Amino acid sequence: MRRDQAEDECAAPRHDGRRGFLKCAAGIAGVAAAGIGGPAAAAADRPVGGLRDGGLLPDKVPFHGDHQAGIVTPQQLFAGFVGFDVLAQDRDGLISLFQRLTRRSRVLAAGVKPQDEQVASEEPTPDSLSITLGVGASLFDDRFGLSGHKPRHLKAMPAFPDDRLEPARCHGDLSLQVCAQHPDAVVHVLRDLARETEGLLRPRWRADAFLNPSRPSGSPRTFVGFKDGIVNPDTGSAREMDRLLWVTPPCGEPDWALGGSYQVLRLIRFQIEKWDKVPLARQEKIFGRRKASGAPLDGTRESDVPRYREDPHGSKIPLNSHIRLANPRTEKTENSRFLRRSYNYDAGYDSKGQMDLGLVFCGYQQDPERQFATVQRRLRHEPLSEFITPIGGGYFFILPGVRDADDWFGSRLLQKT
Structure with a gap:
C-alpha cells in the first residue's frame, strides 16, 4: 500500500457533525465503542509515589513550566489516552476550548477534586496527576486559520507494512x-473535562491503560511477558533532551512550537494465544533478551549493554531480534532514539472469544520521521510482527508548556497567527 493511500484510509472524518460532547459520553465516562481497555487492578499493588524510571513521583505534579507535564514526569501507574475531534465553529470557539481546558487542568493538577469525586467525609488521595494536550494535523485546516502554521513534521500517521489500522x-x-x-482519578478527570468543554469536543477513540508490576524488580512487563522500556534517553540530561525530545530553535519549527514535542501513539494488539504456544527459547531470540531477567542474550542483567560488535553474525543476539533492529547502537542510528512512555491494556474478549490484550505505545521525540518512522522501517517484517498488530493511534504535536497563571494551552499559536 502506498503511503498516501494509507493516510487516506485512516483520514479524519469531515467536521460536518456538530453533536454535543456529552451526547458521546460513552466515549469518555466508559469505554467507547472504538476505544480500548478499562482500568485493571493488576498494578494496584504499586505504592503511591513509588519509584519509577529513577524518579520519585510527587503527590502533585507541577502544571506550569516550559514543557508540559506527563512527558519526562516519572511514569504513573495508570493512563487514559483520548483522540478528539474539535466541534468549535470558529477561531474564537477554539480559543475558548483551549482556555477552558487550561483552567480546569490547572485546578485539577493542583489537587482539587472533580465535582463528581468530592466527598466531604473523606480525605483526598494524592494522585500525582498529569494532563498532557497535543494537536493533530487535521486541526491545521481552514476552519481556524491555522493552515500556514502547522509544525514541520506533523501529519496523519501513515500505515506501516505490518499495520492493520482501523479508521x-x-x-x-x-x-x-x-x-x-489511581484508575478512578483518570475517569474523574475525563468526566470533569467533558462537562467543562460541552459542545466543543467529540471523542473519536479512547484507550485506558496501566503498568504491570515489574516482578520482581526493574522495568515493568507487558502481556507477552518481557520487560518493556529498559532503554530510554537520559531525561536528566538537558543536552540529550534538546537533541532528541524538545523542539528547539535549530529545528526550524514555527516560533510558537518551541518547547513542544512530537507524540506518537500506537494501539498494538497482541495475538496472545498464538504467542503462548511459542517455546521460551524462540521467544527470547525474537526479543534478544532473557524473559526472566530482561538481560540481553549476551548479558546477565537488564541494564547490561548488548555487545553487538563482538557478535557481528548474530550468534548470541540474532541480527533480526527486536532489540537489535530497534536500536543497533551505532553512531549512525543514535539520533533515531526517542523517549518511550508506554502502557498495557486489557479489553476483555473479542467476538471470537480471544483475549484482547496489548500495548498503548507512547513515544516522544523531536522529529517522528527521523526517529519513530526510521525505527519502524528497521522493524519491518521483524519476527515479532507475527504476534503483534498495530490497529490505531496517531501522530500529535504536544503544545509547549503553560508558563504561568496567565498563560493557556496554545496561546502562542492562537495569539500570534
Whole structure:
C-alpha cells in the first residue's frame, strides 16, 4: 500500500457533525465503542509515589513550566489516552476550548477534586496527576486559520507494512493524555473535562491503560511477558533532551512550537494465544533478551549493554531480534532514539472469544520521521510482527508548556497567527 493511500484510509472524518460532547459520553465516562481497555487492578499493588524510571513521583505534579507535564514526569501507574475531534465553529470557539481546558487542568493538577469525586467525609488521595494536550494535523485546516502554521513534521500517521489500522481508532484534532496513580482519578478527570468543554469536543477513540508490576524488580512487563522500556534517553540530561525530545530553535519549527514535542501513539494488539504456544527459547531470540531477567542474550542483567560488535553474525543476539533492529547502537542510528512512555491494556474478549490484550505505545521525540518512522522501517517484517498488530493511534504535536497563571494551552499559536 502506498503511503498516501494509507493516510487516506485512516483520514479524519469531515467536521460536518456538530453533536454535543456529552451526547458521546460513552466515549469518555466508559469505554467507547472504538476505544480500548478499562482500568485493571493488576498494578494496584504499586505504592503511591513509588519509584519509577529513577524518579520519585510527587503527590502533585507541577502544571506550569516550559514543557508540559506527563512527558519526562516519572511514569504513573495508570493512563487514559483520548483522540478528539474539535466541534468549535470558529477561531474564537477554539480559543475558548483551549482556555477552558487550561483552567480546569490547572485546578485539577493542583489537587482539587472533580465535582463528581468530592466527598466531604473523606480525605483526598494524592494522585500525582498529569494532563498532557497535543494537536493533530487535521486541526491545521481552514476552519481556524491555522493552515500556514502547522509544525514541520506533523501529519496523519501513515500505515506501516505490518499495520492493520482501523479508521475509527486513528488520528484526531486533539490528543489528551491523563496519567495518575489511581484508575478512578483518570475517569474523574475525563468526566470533569467533558462537562467543562460541552459542545466543543467529540471523542473519536479512547484507550485506558496501566503498568504491570515489574516482578520482581526493574522495568515493568507487558502481556507477552518481557520487560518493556529498559532503554530510554537520559531525561536528566538537558543536552540529550534538546537533541532528541524538545523542539528547539535549530529545528526550524514555527516560533510558537518551541518547547513542544512530537507524540506518537500506537494501539498494538497482541495475538496472545498464538504467542503462548511459542517455546521460551524462540521467544527470547525474537526479543534478544532473557524473559526472566530482561538481560540481553549476551548479558546477565537488564541494564547490561548488548555487545553487538563482538557478535557481528548474530550468534548470541540474532541480527533480526527486536532489540537489535530497534536500536543497533551505532553512531549512525543514535539520533533515531526517542523517549518511550508506554502502557498495557486489557479489553476483555473479542467476538471470537480471544483475549484482547496489548500495548498503548507512547513515544516522544523531536522529529517522528527521523526517529519513530526510521525505527519502524528497521522493524519491518521483524519476527515479532507475527504476534503483534498495530490497529490505531496517531501522530500529535504536544503544545509547549503553560508558563504561568496567565498563560493557556496554545496561546502562542492562537495569539500570534
